Amino acid sequence: MNQQRRTRVKVCGLTRVEDVDAAVASGADALGFVLWPGSKRAVDLEQLAALSARVPAFVTRVGLFVDQSAEAIADCAPHLDLLQFHGDESPTFCAAAPRPWIKALRMRDGIDLHAAAADYVGARALLLDAYKPGVPGGTGETFDWSRIPADLAKPIILAGGLTVANIAAAISAVRPFAVDVSGGVESSPGIKQAELMSGFLRSVMAVDERLTKRAY
Template sequence: MTDVKVCGLSTVETLDAAIGGGATHVGFVFFAPSPRNLSFDTAASLAARTPDHVRRVGVFVDPNDEMLEHAVQAGRLHAVQLHRTAPQRVAHLRQRTGLETWAAVAVKTRSDLDGASDYAGAADRILFDAKTPMDAALPGGMGIRFDWSLLDGFRHRMPWALSGGLDAGNVAEAIRRTGAPLVDASSGLESAPGVKSVDKIVAFLQSVAAS
């Protein structure tokens, strides 16, 4: 059974859809430029509604220590997911929080995959995500996918997850193609940027369950 994270949740209805549909992880975004950004108060209310068997993951872009600590407390986080964060910084934040730590690696070419080895000993899991354009405001959540064949024959040295442009229509293929132990979707489950769709969440989780 593939684990599945529904990321960028911001409302009770969509959180309930994710939990009810069998998501193993839910993602709360703490990054001001993102349309999915949560206030600490909203994160706290959603966290209180999330059963502890569902892992709460906070999503950050190279956060400072103080902001990260506030978010961890508000969101009652089990894990932190770090984008655009250097390995040494990831190691520092992992030690500081004591939480499971994911490092996002942006992928466009096979050589990008090699960056995952830099996080050995610094992170607990690698999240392979599609590389966004250099001038993009967001490091993820833009509906871009990378060529999954790049993962063919790649030797994973750490637990990992697959992200980038996943939705109900392609996630089963993604799992078959890559063998991903965990899949992560955000923009593919939205009706507009930052607006999750209950129907799309349900369909996505059904596709994962049937794969």
Template sequence: WPGTSRYIPPEDAAPLIRAVPSHVSTVGVFVDETPERVLEIAAQTGVSALQFHGSETPEYFDRLGSWRKIKAFKVRNDFEPAELRRYASAYAFLLDGWVAGGLPGGTGRVFDWSHAERAKAYGKIILAGGLNAKNVGEAIRKVEPWGVDVCSGVEIAPGRKTPELIREFIRAAREAEQQLVSSRLESSTPGRQKQPQS
């Protein structure tokens, strides 16, 4: 999105995307762009998914065909998860914190994660909003989202991410995921029955 310091022109993004291993998803982020322009940029860059942070409607989504589409929602206290149900063609939903007068995304604001827990009934949930290496583990253990999204939580300044903070974030997320997996395995393993004493 050209209105943010994190913007990368499509012609600059294309070679970066080509260098990414094929098993890694690349996502183009858009805000109230025309469907025609979105499809043009998607073809030009080779992204594997499209993420929308504007006022895009379900009908807008339907015009984008079979692309993997992610619809972002700013979560306020009055957020109603059932709203997600309208976007039947969405591949996943990203839930972000709400800031009055703030940017469409990358707000750096944590919201009440219980909204995300309830939203899981309507599809894959990507949890965003103020996540960093210190709180992503708690977020994953509490919400068990399909994915997590980070922006300002790994930056030293707007648009300036650092490898160290990214590694710390990934490490914390993976540790929490492993804890969930271990917990599920333990709960699904029948307890050993005690042998009767003679």
């Protein structure tokens, strides 16, 4: 008999204290802070320190980096629990990170996820996002979820254009370990809406419950 499973939720691109509080209140498992200056949702080190201090125990603080220096990552690491490498970082670079890490992969044509899982063997999970040339993430676009192999040797974090409207279909199709939402719970880049975050979390819990009942 299958045991009940729960899809974890990461809310990414937080820039305001009130949004951190609302995300925690909604039940988010992880909060993402974008440390790449090229993003509309970027925060600097001072902002990261203030936002990170609001996060209670057992909620994971994730820092998103895109091809940044080891020094920049080390400066941010004291305020983070997990690192998310969202650029072209090599397995060797990631392995030297000062915190546990996940590797984001953009689902370009021809990508070999089995090979990537083997290459990034030290990753705690692989985050799969939509591919758009020249844009490392945050596209607000989905991709063909059927391209994800069911037997991938790493936990999957599903990202890319997720909203209340499509999260049930996404979880039903992929059964990921976790999902990552950013633009789908915003009024504008970096400005979250508490009701959208809570609605997203409720939708995730509802589909988990339905799938669990179906398995028994």
